[in-house]
Amino acid sequence: MAKQKRDAAATRSKIIQNAMELFAKKGFDGVSVDEVAAASQINKAMIFYYFxxxxxxxxxxxxxxxxxxYEEIVEADKCCDNTLGELKAFIATYASFAKRYPYFPALLLRELSDSGAHLPELMFESMKKLFVLLSGILEKGEREGVFKEVIPMIVHFMIIGTLNLYVTTQSLRKRVYEEDGLDTCCGCEIEEIAEYIYKKILLMLEVDNEKNICCS
Amino acid sequence: MAKQKRDAAATRSKIIQNAMELFAKKGFDGVSVDEVAAASQINKAMIFYYFxxxxxxxxxxxxxxxxxxYEEIVEADKCCDNTLGELKAFIATYASFAKRYPYFPALLLRELSDSGAHLPELMFESMKKLFVLLSGILEKGEREGVFKEVIPMIVHFMIIGTLNLYVTTQSLRKRVYEEDGLDTCCGCEIEEIAEYIYKKILLMLEVDNEKNICCS
DNA sequence: GATATAATCAACCAGTTAGTTAAATTTATG
DNA sequence: CATAAATTTAACTAACTGGTTGATTATATC
Structure with a gap:
């Protein structure tokens, strides 16, 4: 099967991929359609044709x-039937996703910065869905007596705020480390950060011991 | 004293004020110089004259x-000579600042999203200074045995990440609350959020009791 | 009150922007 | 192979962009 000269699906996803990278780096207004077209090695009109x-x-x-x-986190949460495991899966999966899609945190932070001005409905629904998911876990935990004094919205921001900043500040942190020798967690993998956040959240929510077992 | 027809300082600060609001809402590339000039009711050339x-x-x-x-936080930290008071002052002052300058969190998140591409040196120095400040408090606390298992960079992100998201998501949170009745902390003042974060961070860092007294 | 200087403005410029169009080329299908 | 549909292209436009210029006006100082 020789490489086709035309492949709509491939062209489309190539455009999306390049656009994602550029939008993450420079924001919606910082990127021109010509730029996306050039990076994708296609004619600009294709972008208007497809999108x-x-x-x-x-x-x-x-x-x-x-x-x-959202799909990944829902899927990951299924594998556990205990509250702590679900919380851990939420944090770990978010971190894992951010590692595989390093452009995601920047895209999200930008969009939140203008309260979803470019995508009001989409941002509204997406933020809500993720929040409802975590909120469910936290409230279940509170009912079970596992968590104490939970404000789900703030715990949610603690998790995604920390992880998003960790990813987006990578180059800044590296520079601070190299020039000033400060420990900016440059050697850490994001999985370790996720683990640290999880442990700290347990302390924060006053989970009293390790009697609750969670999946791998 | 009749109103002067010309007042350089006033013009300058009027431009800065409008620019801050616009940049926070739409980002550097999303705002045109003409727009800032129109909002400030001055001729566009004035912007190039001053800046x-x-x-x-x-x-x-x-x-x-x-x-x-930075100045506000340094000043606030002076009023306390104990570690917990300094930590509390850091969080409360950051929150108080974000309340008085509601455009600051969006400006910061945007700039971090592109790793300070517009202002490499300024972002580098500013991020470093704030981090060094908090880092000093946390490491002192660890030496004193007040805090346990601290990773300053992550704790830093937990504090500013949470507060920044709380401020920037205000309108989104309000909508989620009104349309779906979910508790998105819309009734909370940011001071309460800061207090909650402080308490949770104490738990997180395993501060064992209230023998340490901190300033108001 | 003359004058130097600081502050302000309207009009302009060249380059870039998102988006269009109509024609060309490839591909599937009968 | 013919025809239609899907895909791709170059060339174009109208509006907007950051930035400049040279003239004009207000203010302080002598």
Whole structure:
């Protein structure tokens, strides 16, 4: 099967991939359609052909990545039937996703910075879905007496805020480490950070011991 | 004293104020110089007269706000000579600043999203200074045996990540609350959030009791 | 009140932007 | 092979971009 000269699906996903990288690095307004076309080695008109306009391209990028992370977290949470395992899976999966899609945190932080001005409905639904998921875990834990004094919204921000900042500040942290020798966690893998956050959240929510076992 | 027809300082700060608001809402590339001029009711050329170019205006906005928050936190930390008080002052002052300068969190998150691409040196120095400050408090606490298992960088991100997200998501949270009745902390003042974060961080760092007294 | 200087403005410029169009080329299908 | 549909292209446009210029106006100082 020789490489086809035309492959709509491949062209489409190539555009999305390049657009994702560029939007993450420079934001919606910082990227021109010409730029995306050049990076994808296609004619600019293709972008309008596939995505109608620049906003449509942006929405396709965000929709894809937001749906993907939600699905992954839902899937990961299934594997556990105890509250602590679900919380751990939530944090670990978010971290794992951010590692595989390093552009995601920047895209998200940018979008939150303007309260989802570019994508009001999409951001609204996505933020809500993720929050409802974590919130469910935390409230279940509180009912079970596992967690104490939970404010789900703030715990949610603690988790995703920390992980997002950790990923987006990578180059800044590296520079601070190299020039000033400060410990900015440059040697850490994000999995270790996720583990640390999980442990600290347990302490924070006053989980009293290790009688609760959670999956791997 | 009749209102002067010309007042350089007032014009300058009027431009900065409007630019700060616009940059926070739409990002560097999302705002045009014409837009800032129109919002400030001045001629566009004035912006180039005072700030040389668009980047100069942006830098003036960020420099002002970053210097201001650093100064405030340094000042607040002086009033306490015990470690817990300093930590509390750090969190409370950051929150108080974010309340008075509601555009600051969005500006910061945007700048971090592109690793300070617009302002490499300024972001580098500012991020470093704030981190060194908190890091000093946390490491002192660890030496004193007050804090346990501290990773300063992550604790730093937990504090500023949470507070920044709380402020920037205000309108999204409000909508989620109104349409779905979920508790998104819309009734909370940021001071309460800061207090909650402080308490949770104490638990997290395994501060064992309240023998340590901190200032108001 | 003359004058130098600081502050302000309207009009302009060249380059870039998102988006369009109509034609060309490839591919599937009968 | 013919025809239609899907895909790709180059060339184009109208609006907007950051930035400049040279003239104009207000203010302080002598």
């Amino acid at each position: 109608k306009n620049k906003a449509g391209l942006y929405e396709a990028v965000m929709q894809g990545v937001l749906d993907a992370i | 040389k170019n668009k980047a100069g205006l942006y830098e003036a906005v960020m420099q002002g706000v970053l210097d201001a928050i």
